[in-house]
Every structure is written in structure tokens, then in C-alpha cells.
Amino acid sequence: MKIITRAALAAIVALLMTACGGNETTYQYKTQYLPVQLEGSEKWSILDVNSGEVVVKDAFATAPSPIVDGMFYVKNDEGTYDYYDISAPTQPVAGHFGSVTSFSDDGVAVCSRVGGSLCVIDRKGAVIKELPKEVSQCSMFARGMAAFQNDNGSWGYINVSGDTIVPANFSTANLFLYNDYALVIDENQASDSIVSFSVIDRHGKVMFTSNTGEYQPIQSYYINGVLPAMKGDTVVCLNKDGKEVDNPITDQKQVEKAGYNQYSRTPSGDFIVLKDKKTGMVDKSGKVLIPMEHDDLIDINGDRLIAVDAGLYHIIDRTGKPVGNVKFSNAHVSEDNPYATRGFVDTDLAAASMMMLFDETSCCGANAQTTLMDMNSMVSTDARMYAGEHSAKKPKSFDGEVFDVQTKEGNAGADYVSYSRYRAHMALNYAWARLQLARDVLHWGPGYYNNLSLNQFALPYNMLSLDLTFGPLRVFSVYADLRVDSWSYSRNNLNDRNLYAHRYELGLGNLTIGMSEIQVLYNENKPWLFVPIAPLFIEKGNYTERVNNGALALYMSYRLLSAVRLYGEFFLDDLESPNAVYENKYSNNRWAGMLGLQAGHDFYVGQKRLSAGTIAEIA
Numbered sequence: 224m225k226i227i228t229r230a231a232l233a234a235i236v237a238l239l240m241t242a243c244g245g246n247e248t249t250y251q252y253k254t255q256y257l258p259v260q261l262e263g264s265e266k267w268s269i270l271d272v273n274s275g276e277v278v279v280k281d282a283f284a285t286a287p288s289p290i291v292d293g294m295f296y297v298k299n300d301e302g303t304y305d306y307y308d309i310s311a312p313t314q315p316v317a318g319h320f321g322s323v324t325s326f327s328d329d330g331v332a333v334c335s336r337v338g339g340s341l342c343v344i345d346r347k348g349a350v351i352k353e354l355p356k357e358v359s360q361c362s363m364f365a366r367g368m369a370a371f372q373n374d375n376g377s378w379g380y381i382n383v384s385g386d387t388i389v390p391a392n393f394s395t396a397n398l399f400l401y402n403d404y405a406l407v408i409d410e411n412q413a414s415d416s417i418v419s420f421s422v423i424d425r426h427g428k429v430m431f432t433s434n435t436g437e438y439q440p441i442q443s444y445y446i447n448g449v450l451p452a453m454k455g456d457t458v459v460c461l462n463k464d465g466k467e468v469d470n471p472i473t474d475q476k477q478v479e480k481a482g483y484n485q486y487s488r489t490p491s492g493d494f495i496v497l498k499d500k501k502t503g504m505v506d507k508s509g510k511v512l513i514p515m516e517h518d519d520l521i522d523i524n525g526d527r528l529i530a531v532d533a534g535l536y537h538i539i540d541r542t543g544k545p546v547g548n549v550k551f552s553n554a555h556v557s558e559d560n561p562y563a564t565r566g567f568v569d570t571d572l573a574a575a576s577m578m579m580l581f582d583e584t585s586c587c588g589a590n591a592q593t594t595l596m597d598m599n600s601m602v603s604t605d606a607r608m609y610a611g612e613h614s615a616k617k618p619k620s621f622d623g624e625v626f627d628v629q630t631k632e633g634n635a636g637a638d639y640v641s642y643s644r645y646r647a648h649m650a651l652n653y654a655w656a657r658l659q660l661a662r663d664v665l666h667w668g669p670g671y672y673n674n675l676s677l678n679q680f681a682l683p684y685n686m687l688s689l690d691l692t693f694g695p696l697r698v699f700s701v702y703a704d705l706r707v708d709s710w711s712y713s714r715n716n717l718n719d720r721n722l723y724a725h726r727y728e729l730g731l732g733n734l735t736i737g738m739s740e741i742q743v744l745y746n747e748n749k750p751w752l753f754v755p756i757a758p759l760f761i762e763k764g765n766y767t768e769r770v771n772n773g774a775l776a777l778y779m780s781y782r783l784l785s786a787v788r789l790y791g792e793f794f795l796d797d798l799e800s801p802n803a804v805y806e807n808k809y810s811n812n813r814w815a816g817m818l819g820l821q822a823g824h825d826f827y828v829g830q831k832r833l834s835a836g837t838i839a840e841i842a
Contacts, residue, residue: 275547317348
């Protein structure tokens with residue numbers, strides 16, 4: 224849960240500084256209390272960032288949620304959630320909820336108990352209103368409004384009293400984060416390729432309607448009173464009426480002239496800047512507020528920042544002066560999941576979904592004439608999908624995939640961990656070709672562990688692949704539909720990530736040389752890139768940098784005396800020039816290398832064979 228990372232900060236900077244001028248000029252909420260793991264501790268404490276004092280030390284086994292208006296929740300040993308008030312941070316206000324959202328500054332939250340419907344509750348845990356059982360999930364509140372979804376998959380909005388203000392008529396409904404306007408996607412779409420969207424106010428009035436053929440929104444909410452969007456290859460700003468307006472933020476000009484490697488505008492109007500791998504802060508005139516001496520800075524409320532130095536965090540004020548002397552190794556500053564789900568399964572809806580698998584003669588395409596071999600070729604499940612009778616209180620996924628703990632109290636007597644993972648393959652084989660539909664991962668390159676372009680430790684994804692063999696030459700082409708977020712309910716998964724990749728491999732006796740190239744398209748899809756003679760590293764230049772990313776890898780492997788294999792791979796991503804490999808001067812020079820050795824030999828002891836070997840890799 225360590226969400227304070229340079230990579231995350233850089234991604235936010237790249238997005239927001241191109242999206243109509245920078246961050247919002249006001250905070251969604253100002254942080255006073257911060258959940259942290261103190262240096263050397265595995266438990267969680269709460270830090271007052273204004274005073275620098277620890278409010279409660281090592282009180283929680285799991286991370287408390289961000290603390291909004293003095294309220295937060297913590298997952299307990301039962302796997303349910305308890306709400307707390309910072310005024311009595313170790314005494315639950317209300318508890319044993321199966322699903323929860325954070326409180327908002329409106330003083331309300333959304334939650335459900337196991338087996339129950341969603342409810343809106345106040346700071347004391349009292350139910351303001353129980354939502355209809357047809358409401359399957361609901362967001363946290365923002366500016367007095369929360370988005371809800373019903374069993375039909377449609378979205379609408381409720382107010383803090385739990386009353387429906389905007390009926391559920393949308394396929395997607397975003398939150399009113401900083402303004403009284405929200406982006407929604409209409410249910411009835413006239414085209415599969417062009418999506419119609421609207422902007423509404425908090426009463427449901429449609430301010431304007433457009434489509435992705437004209438504008439491609441960059442964000443799902445308004446920033447500084449405007450919605451940043453792509454118009455072709457140009458970033459434009461749309462006001463609440465859908466009119467193109469000037470960028471409302473222009474005070475970064477002096478900062479741009481200073482030549483920093485990166486800069487990010489804070490909500491308070493200052494700029495966190497990066498130069499020569501050190502971070503500081505300047506105001507809009509370019510005056511240095513915090514010297515360039517930190518590994519990283521994260522603004523948390525305008526008056527306080529988290530400074531990162533030598534892998535540890537501490538609080539400083541906007542002049543760089545330390546606030547207290549507490550150091551911590553981790554902090555929880557953002558909401559992991561702003562949605563709560565109801566605590567029961569609609570059995571009628573589930574039964575209807577299951578019946579869709581059946582027709583008059585088969586189930587999922589299988590019938591009485593289907594053999595075991597046929598079934599195996601139709602679907603192959605990973606045996607790791609379920610782990611029954613788990614003994615750990617908090618089971619963890621060893622490879623990072625989503626998992627769900629089901630307890631016998633809330634699941635009709637069953638007790639198991641569902642890792643929601645599976646692998647499936649269906650292939651058509653010919654003498655020189657193999658066409659395959661699959662859900663799996665690709666592992667391209669000569670290495671056993673550390674292949675650089677596509678690696679087996681990724682989450683599985685759906686793919687179409689074509690494998691061609693012509694004598695010593697093998698050509699492999701693949702298209703894959705990637706998930707943006709491992710959590711299935713994440714709104715990020717509404718965005719497309721289309722992967723195209725080619726691999727060319729030539730076997731020359733003991734020597735194998737190869738090249739692989741990949742291209743990822745963001746909310747774009749170009750099917751002809753699947754053709755293996757279309758060079759992706761050249762095609763990359765035909766699309767704007769905002770919607771695609773490409774990489775190239777070269778590798779070789781050599782077998783020596785049938786006992787040793789030497790191999791290596793070199794990976795390039797957005798390399799500016801050949802000199803950049805060793806200069807490492809610019810942020811857009813990205814490359815990686817891997818070297819490996821594999822050795823093995825069989826020994827016979829009597830009539831028994833003993834195999835010994837080793838693998839060593841460095842990347």
C-alpha cells in the first residue's frame with residue numbers, strides 16, 4: 224500500500240501539466256491527520272501533520288483509510304470494517320460493515336452489512352436512509368452527491384439524504400469532485416467506435432453533449448472550471464457549456480523558463496520541481512521556497528508536505544522547515560476504493576446470468592458428444608483458482624492478482640479464498656502455423672525469470688496470437704486486450720489498452736538471435752498492426768505520443784557443449800539517441816539490459832539419474 228512513489232508522481236505530473244494548466248486550485252479535502260507506519264514498525268499509527276505529533280501509536284494492524292473531516296475506517300480481524308472518530312481514535316463509532324466508503328466533508332458515508340442493503344450513515348453510525356435493494360454499488364459523497372448503480376448496470380445520483388436526484392440513465396457517472404459539473408456517458412450509443420458523453424450539473428441538467436469523435440476527455444472531472452480534452456492531437460479546454468476557452472492557468476511560464484526536468488503545480492499555486500534527481504518547491508515567480516535537496520516531495524494540504532529522503536518520509540512546512548521529528552516508512556494518503564457494494568447477491572439476477580450459458584442442446588458449447596479432449600482444448604483452468612479452508616487471517620496473493628476472501632459466516636457455510644484467476648486456450652494447429660485464442664501471459668526472450676519486454680509474472684490478459692515457422696525462422700504476432708487496473712470494479716478499466724507485439728527469431732544451430740517489438744495504444748485500436756510485416760517501431764511514429772507507447776528488444780542465446788547456455792537481452796523504450804544509452808541524461812531515455820547463464824548436467828548413481836543445474840540472471 225505504499226502509494227508514495229516517484230513513478231506515480233511523474234505520471235500525475237505528465238497528465239495534469241498538459242491538461243489545461245495544472246492541478247485544481249482547491250483541495251478536495253485538506254489533510255490534517257495522516258495514517259503512517261512509523262520507522263521500524265509494521266503497525267499503523269496516526270500523525271497530526273500540523274503539529275508533527277503522533278496522535279495514536281501502533282494501534283492498527285491494517286492501514287486506516289484517509290481521514291476526512293475527522294472520520295476514518297479500518298479493516299478488523301474479522302475482515303469487516305469499523306468506523307472511527309479521530310477524537311477517540313481507538314474506540315469504534317460503528318462497525319462490522321462488509322463494504323464501506325470514506326466519509327466526506329458533508330458528514331456522511333455509504334456502507335453495507337453482510338447480507339444487507341447499502342445505507343447512508345452519519346458520523347455517529349446512525350442510518351440516514353437505507354437505499355433500495357436494487358442499488359448494487361454506490362460511491363462516496365463529493366459536494367453532496369454520490370453516484371449509484373442499479374442491477375441493470377445503469378448509473379444515477381443521490382444526495383446526502385439518500386434521495387435520488389438524477390435517475391439512473393447513464394452507463395457511466397463520475398463524481399462531482401471539485402465543481403458542480405460531472406461527466407456522464409449516455410446509455411444509448413449510436414456507434415460502437417464513437418462514444419457520446421454529456422456534462423450535467425448537480426440537478427441533472429444537461430449542460431452540453433458531445434462525442435469522442437469531436438473531443439476525447441483527458442479527465443473524468445473538471446479542473447479549474449474546465450474539462451481538458453483532446454481535439455485531434457491538440458489539448459483544448461472546455462467550459463461548462465462545451466465551449467473551447469483559454470487555459471485558465473498561465474502562471475507556470477516563469478517556472479518553465481527555469482529549465483527544470485519536471486514540474487507539477489500544487490493546488491495552492493506553488494510548483495514542485497525536479498532537477499538533477501533532486502526535488503524542491505518554487506512559487507509562480509520562480510522564487511525557491513524549498514531548496515532542491517529532497518528525493519521527492521508530496522503536497523498534502525498546502526501548508527504541509529511529505530519529504531522523501533533516503534527511503535524514509537517526514538513532514539515539512541512550505542519553507543522546508545521540519546515539522547516535528549517523526550520519520551515513517553509508509554503513508555496512506557489516497558482512497559483505494561471510493562465505492563461500496565451491497566452485502567448480498569441478487570439470486571434472481573445471478574440465476575438469469577447463469578442461464579445465459581445454456582441453450583437447447585449445450586452448456587458453454589459442450590454437449591453429450593463432447594469428449595474430455597475437446598473440453599480440455601475448449602477451456603483449461605488454473606488449479607490455483609481456489610484455495611479452500613484458508614488458515615491465515617489475511618491471505619495474500621503471491622503474484623499480485625486480485626483475490627477475494629469468502630468466510631463461512633457470509634457465504635452460506637463456504638470458507639475459501641478466490642484468486643479470480645484462470646488460464647484458457649483454444650488453438651488451431653497446422654504444420655507451419657498456429658492460431659490461438661487465449662487468456663494467459665506471454666514470456667518473450669531468452670531468460671527464465673527476467674525477460675524485459677513481456678514477462679510471465681504479469682496479470683493474465685485476453686489475446687489473439689499467430690505463430691508461423693519457416694525453416695529456421697519463427698515469426699510470432701499477437702494482439703492483447705489489457706486490463707488497466709487489477710481490481711475488476713475500477714473505473715480505470717473503462718479505458719482501453721490494446722497491445723500489439725511481434726517477435727522474429729532465427730535459429731542457427733547453437734545460436735539463436737531474435738528481436739521483439741511492442742506497441743500499446745491508449746483508447747485506440749489499429750487492427751492492421753497485427754500483421755507481422757507491419758514494423759511497429761516505424762508505425763509508432765504515425766500516431767500521437769499521447770495515445771501510444773512502443774518498445775524494441777534484441778536478444779541472443781548460445782548453447783555451449785550441451786551443458787551451458789549463455790544469453791542476454793537489450794530493451795529500448797523511447798530512446799532519444801544512441802549516445803543516450805551511456806549518458807542517461809534525459810528523462811525520456813529508457814533502456815534495460817539482462818544477462819544470464821544456465822548450466823546443467825545429468826549424473827548416474829548406480830541406476831538412478833541425478834540432475835544438477837543452476838540459473839543465474841542479472842537485469
